Amino acid sequence: MTLYERWHIDKPMFRALLALAAISLVVLYSAGGNSLVFALDDAVRLAIGFIVMLAAAQVPPETYRKWSVPLFIGGVLALAAVLAIGVVRFGARRWIAFGPLSIQPSEFMKLAVPMMLAWFFSQRSLPPKLLHVVAAALIMLIPVLLIAKEPDLGTAVIVLLSGVIVLFLAGMSWRTITVVALFGAAAAPVLWAHMHHYQRQRIYILFHPEADPLGAGYHAIQGMIAVGSGGLFGQGWLHSSQANLHFLPDSTTDFAFAVFCQEFGLIGDLALLALYLFIIYRGLRIAFAAQDNYSRLLAGSLSVLFFFDVFINMGMVSGILPVVGVPLPMLSYGGTSLLIIMAGLGILMSIHGHRRLVS
């Protein structure tokens, strides 16, 4: 039994994560203004993330399954508490303060919702009946609406997505999917018609950032400038003028990928993307190999959600998606979101490491 096996770790994924952590340090050293202190701070946070991942990997999937419902209910209660006694920062009520620490329960729901739904469907035979699909949808809508009320639309969408992925992987019938999609498409114009002018304007700006280059469109434009000026090979490490001269806001968090693009170019992007896709591939492999419905649904949805985290951030930086506050997993200077991602990866590893050798 190797060391990796003893600690229930998927070796290739672990190595890829180490590589990502190294890239994160390199990029954030540059994006943070060539600050060693800042890079060390990031290193500490990454180290904590790895510890959380290792810890999560030691817990067998069976335990997660048992704790799914209490965790979900606890999370919902925490969300309710946020709305009641939360701390307001940047005009939104998203945090609960514990002395110097403040946590963001909405991030936690990215794990709790897939776990809850995976538990829900593992109790029933698959494909699910329509009634179960509706029930699951209602369950996941509770936290989504609570988060949307904070307001934190970005996270609400991700949490909704995490639930939808489980529904999809659980085998929700294509007919239901079509009906829901058509209903959504039909609802969009009605919704648009009922929106305020400023809301429409905001959506318009999200898709046409050049209409307000110094206001709402500033992030998107500066991000695209950073990406585009990178070229094929990039400007070289520490040569991201967009970050060094502070044109790029959030260059260490949501727009760290833009800094990476300017410094390492398309070649670097493809390498980075390959690294992420490799992790997702390992995740899906774990889901394939999982031996019960709970494990495979959870592993599958966590892997696909990881993919969407990556895609939404890169899409937002490169201007194909509107700017929503989604950090790039591992690469961005992380807080709660990094810990949640690492915990998710830890669960994946647990599913991998605790599989029974004989079915």
Added chain:
Amino acid sequence: MYRIPLKNSGQETRLFRSRVAVAAILAGLLVLTLIGRLSYLEVIRHGYYATLARNNRISPIPIPPARGLILDRNGIVLAEDIPVFTLQVIPDRVHNMARLLATLKTIIALNKQDLRNFDRRLAQHRPFQEVTLRAHLSEAEAAHVAVNLTQLPGVSLHARLRRYYPLGGVAVDTIGYVSRINQAEEQGPDGARYFGYHHVGQFGIERSYQKQLMGRIGFKDVEMNAAGRAVKILKRIAPHAGKNLYLNIDAQMQAIGEQMLDNRPGSIVAIDPRTGAVLTFVSSPIYDPNPFVDGIREKAYRKLATDPAAPLNDRALNGLYPPGSTIKPFFAYAALQTRWFNPDATYNCPGYWHLPHNGHLFHCWKPMGMGAVDLETAIEESCDVYFYHLAFKQGIDRMVRYLTYFGFGHRTGIDLPGESRGLVPTRAWRRATHRPWYPGQTVITGIGQGPLLVTPIQLADAVAAIANHGVRMRPEVVRGIENPVTGAVRYIPPFGYPPVPRRRKKSLGILIHDMSQVVTGPHGTARGIDWDHVLPYSVAGKTGTAQLWNAIPGYNGKHIHSDALFIAFAPVHHPRIALAVIVEHAGFGALAAAPIARALMNFYLLGHVHVRAENQTNGKILAVGGHP
């Protein structure tokens, strides 16, 4: 616990795997989209975004060059750029603003207004931006601050160049002044040329030689961060200093002329008849151009603009005056070219004259008349009747033709902007006024009254043409243009207009002789300037006393004296200076204008204004030996 049947498990596994496969395919499509987008941005649109990134980063900052000096013919500086100092504070770097201001108060003068303005600016700027605390520090103050700069964190001194006219109002109408570029100029046809400059020449030499004086702008490419703060200088293209101008103006002579006019309205133009070099170009009263440079305060400007003496008008260039009797030599010259005119023939002056078959009387300035007058006497004593008769005989067309030969009614071409044409009643003008031309108007034009209007520069240039064998030179204020780097001077070559036609060989000699009689003759109207016969050089001239009828439009004060005029050149046989002096409302030209001319000629030819005692003997000898 709900037990999953084994049979279903296989189905469920297949279903799950197929769903994972679908999700993977969807993800693959999204990844392809992302790669496409990244490739589009980073390869196809790379140039565009690289430029945007560069523009984000690099700002070109103009470095204005020093404007060229303006010097008089002897090298006296008339206009220069001097450094002025501005004290600026970066609030971010100041620990205790109150203490800093208290410290600064002990070093430089800071009044309440300065502090109030500073507080206002502090509120308008961001804390990392420089805020002006005081502008226009004296050099002593700047030095005090510079010495203490290390103890004043956040304080910086900025030097910039500012135009300064050290002699104040001396030759202000010739030199002009610079002032801030206004929006109209910035957006005008020359706007692109002024990019990066703050000041532009508004009048006079400063305007007409703007291109030479302004030099070429330099640039530095500065790397700026998003807050607009300069991080480092990447590239610097040095500015080229403007060219220095040497004028023909003699500043001392100019100052003497201005002092003798003593802010009475008037004008003096002195020209070297051989080259057209403008030696003196006075428009009185004068004013200090220095307040105009950074924007004159409105109250001060209004005071200048509403002054009835109109100091802002350039009288030498734009003043329109009836020439009075000073025009007579030019009509005499015109008559001398004819076959029928005999300068020695006398004409009787009874003190008045009338047109044949018309009872209207034209009076001579001497009410009792002068008796029998030939041309010499007519010029010497300025007989009006003689010239009434001459005008009547010549006719207006001939008179106008010769006035035009002497440059009246046209711009002289002096290198100053905005010159006036004057007014010569040509046939075209007479037609355009839609009023009949009466013979009486021809008659009064003959003594320089009527619609005829001349500018001082025209008058001076015309008399210089008489002095220069009938060749009128283009007046030039600028003598040479110096490259400040190499020191090479490009002199402006003299330019002569076509000579005034001369059909009778001796005509010019006769005219010059008659004009010198004005000064030396026993009854000469200007004999007063050399009444004691001390001038060591000979002078030819003509006085004038112009009655005003339209010199100041809209003026209806109670009592206007006539304008006093005097034109002259000297020495008579080898003239080196020709001039025209006009003193407004000063009465007789011989009394008011001629002494000023004498002072300037003395200064130019002898080097001093007053003729000293030892010159008396010299003068007599010269007068006897030199000029028969």
